[in-house]
Amino acid sequence: MSFIQVENLSFRYDQTRTIIEDLSLSLEKGRNLGIVGESGSGKTTLLRLLLGLAQPSAGSISIDGQVLDTKNWQFMRDFRRRVQAVFQDPYSSLDPRQAIFDIVAEPLRALKIDVDVAKAVAEAATAVGLPADAAQRYPHEFSGGQRQRIAIARAIVARPDLVLADEVVSALDLSTRILIVDLLKALSTSVTFVVVSHDIALVALLCPDIAIMEKGRIVESGPTEHVLSNPVHPYTRRLLASTPRLP
Numbered sequence: 001m002s003f004i005q006v007e008n009l010s011f012r013y014d015q016t017r018t019i020i021e022d023l024s025l026s027l028e029k030g031r032n033l034g035i036v037g038e039s040g041s042g043k044t045t046l047l048r049l050l051l052g053l054a055q056p057s058a059g060s061i062s063i064d065g066q067v068l069d070t071k072n073w074q075f076m077r078d079f080r081r082r083v084q085a086v087f088q089d090p091y092s093s094l095d096p097r098q099a100i101f102d103i104v105a106e107p108l109r110a111l112k113i114d115v116d117v118a119k120a121v122a123e124a125a126t127a128v129g130l131p132a133d134a135a136q137r138y139p140h141e142f143s144g145g146q147r148q149r150i151a152i153a154r155a156i157v158a159r160p161d162l163v164l165a166d167e168v169v170s171a172l173d174l175s176t177r178i179l180i181v182d183l184l185k186a187l188s189t190s191v192t193f194v195v196v197s198h199d200i201a202l203v204a205l206l207c208p209d210i211a212i213m214e215k216g217r218i219v220e221s222g223p224t225e226h227v228l229s230n231p232v233h234p235y236t237r238r239l240l241a242s243t244p245r246l247p
């Protein structure tokens with residue numbers, strides 16, 4: 001039994017166009033998965049489905065063999081603790097009126113997790129390398145890279161099994177990107193990431209497995225090293241050809 005099992009998943013916003021089409025994948029704990037594809041291929045929609053924020057038109061998503069059921073309140077409470085997310089824009093994803101402590105503590109409070117909140121927030125802040133005095137400050141006092149660290153601290157504070165990371169470095173400059181990639185790599189020892197990106201190089205650094213998406217389907221998947229050194233699908237070849245430099 002896989003940790004996450006996606007079976008024959010389809011999704012459409014309206015009747016005219018299918019955004020995710022008969023998509024299946026599996027994910028094991030401890031093996032980051034990179035999902036790569038051009039703009040509009042359905043990556044963010046797939047993450048929304050994996051988070052339970054959208055309902056599949058067909059197919060299912062299971063976690064440890066239990067089907068994701070957004071109507072089951074008890075199941076969803078546990079699911080939300082286990083599966084967290086970080087999004088692209090470190091500016092809009094943090095509430096400017098909240099101090100960093102409250103931002104990072106939010107999942108613990110929302111999910112009523114019975115822990116020492118101050119201790120958990122301090123541990124998460126340390127794990128992502130935030131300065132010791134960060135907790136009482138506000139988002140506008142931080143750079144883009146530091147804000148992304150805050151968003152990552154919020155995602156890991158409830159000690160999830162899985163963090164879905166949607167284009168988390170694309171809004172950052174190159175040197176900050178490298179620092180955040182290093183951070184995600186370091187955190188990968190205790191949490192599994194699904195990394196959605198246009199950037200094959202980023203995925204190659206972080207993810208032992210890769211899935212290539214085109215038009216709502218996975219057209220190629222497997223161990224990253226293998227897929228990138230022997231791309232079979234023409235779309236994967238095109239993506240690789242349009243990537244200027246690989247590590």
Ligand SMILES: Nc1ncnc2c1ncn2[C@@H]1O[C@H](COP(=O)(O)OP(=O)(O)OP(=O)(O)O)[C@@H](O)[C@H]1O
Nearest residue numbers: 013014019037038039040041042043044045046198
């Ligand atoms: N709320 C919505 N209503 C209707 N169509 C939508 C909606 N959100 C996204 N789409 C469409 O679904 C398709 C897939 O979008 P999605 O954001 O999942 O792609 P993506 O691969 O993440 O793209 P990007 O890399 O640009 O973020 C796109 O054609 C988009 O226009």
